[in-house]
Amino acid sequence: MSTNSFRVSAPAKINLYLGVHSLKDERGYHRVDSVMATLDLADTLTFEADDELSVKLVPAIDIPQEKNSVYRAVRMLEEAYGRSANFRITVEKRIPLRAGLGGPSADAAAALVGLCQHWGIAQTDGRVTEIARSLGADVPFFLHGPLAYCAGAGDVLSELFEPLAGQHVVLVQPPGDGVTAAEAYARFDADPVALPPLEPLLEALRRGGAGAVPSLIANNLAPAACAAEPAIEMVVAWLSEQPGVLAAQVTGSGSCSFALCDTQDDARAIAAAARSRGWWSCAATMEKSGPTIKEC
Template sequence: MPAKFILITAPAKINLYLGVHNERDEAGYHRVDSVMTAIDLVDTIAVAPADELSVHMVPEADFPMEANTAYKAAVAMGKVFDREPNFAILIDKHIPVRAGLGGPSTDAAATIMGICHYWKIDPMDPRIEAVARGIGADVPFFLYGPPAYLSGRGDAMQEMYRPLTGTAVALVKPLVDGSGVAAAEAYRVFDEYPSEPAPLEPMLEALRAHDEERIFANVANNLGEAAIRISPEIGTILAWMREQPDVRAADVCGSGSTVFAVCNTQMAAEKIALTALNEQGWWAQAAKMEKSGPYISVG
């Protein structure tokens, strides 16, 4: 008897390196170098065949389902493969939005993989990556899972690396509603106050050698300054995180508003998260670096 639905885990990400360049491509997008790794903070997505396409979120979203990246991904898959994407999609949301953790992008990637499962499409089909890139810059990364370097707009896969599985991470962001940072706003502020990216090659060399000490010594994000200008509390959190015991590196996630700290132990990450939540009143979560992208289980 065929399964009635499938469940897909959609992991969040952190940027070990983000370098935004001042020059833009012909479409007006900045050139971006991005090194990302998945973490074990996940959304869970249920996909089932239905009479028509629908997307719902728990907790319920404050925007129409047509604006959801999962909906857009399903529509794009239907157009590319000339089929009706008639699925009911339910997203159990745990990754905060406007947080720099890639929540909308990972939901889109998981939806794409779920439809591949039902339609028996090879996920390595080049049309799949084209669909992903059309939804958003981070979506192609989430199709795979290992740490990766992407160029172009941050959407062109260049290299993948041995996973840093199990490395402890603390995540902290402002708690106040509306304190998130929209990527478009971060780039607008970056254009007002541009800065040069940190050197990329030391990070790539460290990843190729799987030299964790050098990897974490080269964590950098020149878009983080824009996020801090938009939400100064992010800067307060970053300074606080860098002062905590057993922190190997700390920086802003993507365009904000989350700050991550790579920690020596899981206990240290959990202590930072508890202190941030209980004593500072921030949103906080302890996590670990993960090795996989979307994981499908049959319901």
């Protein structure tokens, strides 16, 4: 890609399955099994050639630039390949933070995808994979998407599936500061929850059995998320009762929950009803790809 100005989408994700093991690896990370799907709710990264690297978030978030996931991803890629990424990067934020939707990880992966294509680097290169893993457990998934099973600490891409593109989803997040992954995992350690069955979901996805998926979604980190923010439990219960809902669950460590819906109209109606209760909500659909790139 020869252009010096381009845009990259950074789609959010939901966890159709999240299974946290009590065992930890040599790094101190929990073993995690995760099945994730990307959504058409996305942040957008705009790269414009400049004299030096800078990253701007819109709306602004009060963190030093050096700690921003996009800035860190770009610097690590520069160091790994001996290149200079002199870009002004604007990140338009639509994915809420501390929601379990993977916003910062999605942004970091989008930055890697955009620069890899710009520099002619294969996204599957081992150095890119290691950078992604070091940035966050979900980043390797976001490099590829749109529907995958990840093992290890949730950071090892193990199996890709045909996307459930067009599956209607509604997202709901109660007000508050959200839930950090660290807090959710600390509560899990204090009161571990047994692993839900994984193989039936993997088998359904392998054979393209979308109809079986709603009955198989699971998240054993959800009780810890609900303990950290009790309103989450109320949201899931409310979602489960709405017309057209096939299944409802917490995504990741929360505080956002999701419901798989029968139709787009159902998802939109539920989103409107959630907003009337003072909750953030968005009707979305599952994507057919991971990050996408367009010239400006």
